[in-house]
Amino acid sequence: MSLDIQIYNIKMTDSSTMDEMVTLPVLTTAPPDNDDDRYYKIAEDLFIAVSPIILIVGLVGNILTLVVMNRPSHRSSSVSIYLSTLAISDSLVLILDFINNWFKMNLDIKLLEMDETFCKFHRCFFDAVFTTSSWLILAVSIERFIAVWFPLKAKRLCTIKTARITCCVLPLLALACYAHRVPGWHLDKTGRCNTHPKHRNFQEIYVPWLSAVLYSYGPIVMLIVFNGLIVFRLKKMASKRDAMTSNDKSSSQERRITITIVVICVAFILLTLPLALFYIFQFAMGEFFDQRPTTALAETIVLILGLSNHAVNFFLYVMSSAGFRAEVRRVVCFCRTPTRNQTSNVNSTDKSFSTERISVENISAKVS
Template identity: 30%
Template sequence: MQGSELQFQYFPPSVANSTKINETSEYGQGHDGYYQPDAVLDVCYPLLDILDFFHLYYIPVIILIGLVGNFLSCVVFLNTHLKMRSSSYYLAALASADFGFLAALLLVWLNNNVGIEVFNREGWCQALVYVSSVCSSLSAWLIVAFTVERFIAVQYPLHRPHMCTVARAKAIVIALCVVGLLSHIYSFWTAGILRSPDGSGVCEMLGEYHEFMRIVNIVDSLVTLIVPLVLIIVMNTMITRNLLRFGRRFKQDQVTSERASQERSDFNLEQLHTSSSNNNNSRRQPSQQSFHSSKSNNSRQQPSRATNPAVERTVSIHCIHVRSPGKNLMSTRTQQSITKMLLLISTVFILLNLPSYVIRLYIFVFFSLWYQTTPPSLWCMQQFFMLLYYTNFSINFLLYSMCGITFRRCLAQLLRKTLKSLSRYHCRIQRYF
């Protein structure tokens, strides 16, 4: 396995230019924290075959799964009744961002393993670096956005109806996209094709922007790494704590309401029994009176039997106490289900990104800030952690399918509707011919 096969396209954009093997770049000689290829190959030689296997087979599998899954997720969230939820727009945007990153990664993989020269061409190089940078940044901040929404819904439930709206979700998604597109536009100037003595070109960071990219990496590490990670961990901790508290209170309130409902139903039954007994007694009196008095009594008693205020009031009260908790219970369970699903997504995001993030932070704090050469052993560790990093972009659809009952139902309905449309279209074509 050649060192040139493991270039910066297999790293997050923010650390791509400080953790790579590059046999052709003028900065590939251990200058200012860059790895020396020979040293890296010596240290990582026992693991190169394993890395080669994963890069050759595992990466295309997760790319294909992620492309199909993210496409289906986006369609389900925007074309079913799930679009009535504000969280669906965050998840649809997240699926689109993950799809864009995986599409760029697919072109890079085809360039390195199949021989389709796309990534190492002028124009394509800058575009793919730009797309991967924007999509990876958006992926992190979209997770922060819906985590904030869930935090508001759990911590301040009375403010949820007017704060966690579809219009607000759309505005936030558009704002994040605009900021992401504008903040990474420097990629079109800092990335380019570097020519080796044999004439082959490699997409790399241009040497004249080395110091500029060092500053960009510092800012990028803070904005797309440290801040989102801290926010997600803090809010997830508070959401989990509130969910546990709410679960205990909900069980206690449910037990109390069941007892009160049972006592109320017993009381209503007794009152109904008393009212019916009084009515029976009043119906027996006419047999001891004259026909005229009986007729007058019946004329006065029949309206009371038809519309007894006490009975009607007790029945209506009983219905109110039975029906309204059911609606509240359904709404509460729906919100709990949404919160648990989004909490799972953000937690998986942290678990799959944390190993790579720890390496990036370590390099950032102890080497990049002090212009120190990064040990080659960290490159080997980062290569394995990057496999988890890429998995994060393709796993959300599996999480929705396994843990989201509503998502599965909407997906099944959408697939059945699509199959029916295709079958009708096929029948029309056969009739035409």
Template identity: 25%
Template sequence: MDVVCSQVVNDTLNAIRSGVLTANGTDDAMDEYSVLEKALGANCTDWWLSSINRTSMDFLGDDTGGPNSSFSDKEENPSYFSRDYRLVGTLFQGLILLVGVLGNLLVVMVVYRTRSMHSPTNCYLVSLAAADCVVLIASVPNEILSYYVIGSQWIWGPIGCAVFVFLQNLGINASSLSLTAFTVERYIAICHPMKAQSVCTVKRAKKIVGGVWAFAFCYSSPWLGLTITEPIHYKGFQTVERCAMKLSREEYLGYFFADIVVFYLVPLLISCILYGLIARVLFNGHFNKYPEVCRHDNQSSVDPTKSSRVQVVKMLVVVVVIFATLWLPYRGMLVYNSFATMHSKPSFMDLWFLMFAKTCVYINSAINPILYTAMSIKFRRAFQRILLCGRSSLNQQRSPGTQMRHLGHLA
């Protein structure tokens, strides 16, 4: 359908604009929508309306750019997403938002309220959960809203435009850096256990998490001045605003490529190298040569074993692999469109693929709590205590006297 309609629409539009195709044999050309509707039929007309639509600019990057855009200069035909597009986007992304926000908040609550889970690794997981919450809250509601407003309408004004785009980038960058930080922490804890005695501590982990967020904040802060709201004139409607890039897309290419290198390629390269070294230590028998000095979320404080470390490393490897996989469609599209812009070629903006790429990013921000539950016994038990309102169990962990009585009873 897309290929056929694309060719037919292009031929029809050329005929309209050249004056070849008019209405009812008169000299006055009809507007493009009316002529297309008569010449193409409903299917291709709906496809055309969906194709000319562009959602508000977000962290995925819109190809429309800045004050030079034609949106400011002429009236556009009003456009909306198709019913199927709205339904699919609202259903899947709404579910992801609900599961992701609740799950990540639960991770933060579990680690905060469970003293035995106050470990360096879990500090980074809390940072990751907070970053994922920021991404979901700053992105998904506006994405779903865009399915139901006219064209690219933005309703939050210029301040909202800058703040939402900044928060999206802040959450994305902090998430990637948090993944890298706990990969390095696991490498030191397992491959250099003697050094880990002074390096792998909760206090140091909190300082590193603070540095991660400070760097992400500074790196993302230019977006507070790189966005703008500009008017769109739709036929038959009052002028509305859209959130857009302040400059032309070409002037953002360096920033886009820096994002890909710093927050995608470098973290993946570091993770591949360090997890390879960790696997060599764990599976070549070097593990037993070293004493335990850094505890993590799946490790018994009384009888640390090799299998417990293998379990937590597997969980973290899965998190990194999923991060790489789910971000690939968006990153690939961004690279392609950036090179297309450099060579003055049309960008790839298929709406269904765009929804797919965005949804993959949202899933990445929502799936980690599910992985912790599936792969970590300690997380699973802690989640159950919170969900079942097991306050007595948590109080026993906090009260030394109660904890001793509980242990005596178990013995």
């Protein structure tokens, strides 16, 4: 399952695309006003307008996440390793999708058709990257499950070393799963990045199901199970915590981290499930290439939802974690120029320190 939009290979006035499996009629009379053309136009305009916003917002949020997660207060946590890697993976997804779909639609720059190596690289690496993002969310969810249900074992299993190893192994596994993309795609006689004739049946019939399982179906099922157990355990622990008179700061912090991870998992399910269901429906109905206008518009909408999943995590952290919000404020204030009040406070502090030092010197002189 790839996030490449099929309808954007359609150009009504480009004679080089007459061999496309989907073609729109070339109208020689009045401007197009039928429903088919209108749906295609809405889909194209919607993606051109929304995609840059998702890219900019997502990159800024992911960069801030990397900065916050590498500050001293978060650096010692294994969760920060997962979320930092997730921010990098999400940023790559946004960038690779943007330079393919948006460049092709708005600037008529088809990067995948310029070089066969890039065609193979994009088809393999892009799928591996966005699959890695879902596996990272699953990995951190499993860690929270262990921390909540088996706190004694968590000290041995949920370590920074384990997180680093996991974050290195997951991308390699994803690349191995999508290695078949390299021989499966090439530049055909018309110069399009297309499936290789020898591998066409496998790439167009079985690969979409494989990608859907790896990217969405498999992680979603496991996320529902693990997070359901986490929520059940948190509710059970909440009743016991209310009965306790002492305030355990460490357990409270672990609970806040767990809640944040649960929120991320719920957002992932809500934003990616429509995309996976849509592509499976397309292949089951035989409409992946021969799309109806309404199907093309629906594809754009679910694609925007899927891309949003890689841009909203920063805001989920801000919404669900007071500690993360505090760190963001510190980062923003550190980059901001001191105000007049802050400068006056610093000057007054320096003056008081100087006065105190002079007084100490005078006392010492009198004693001597």
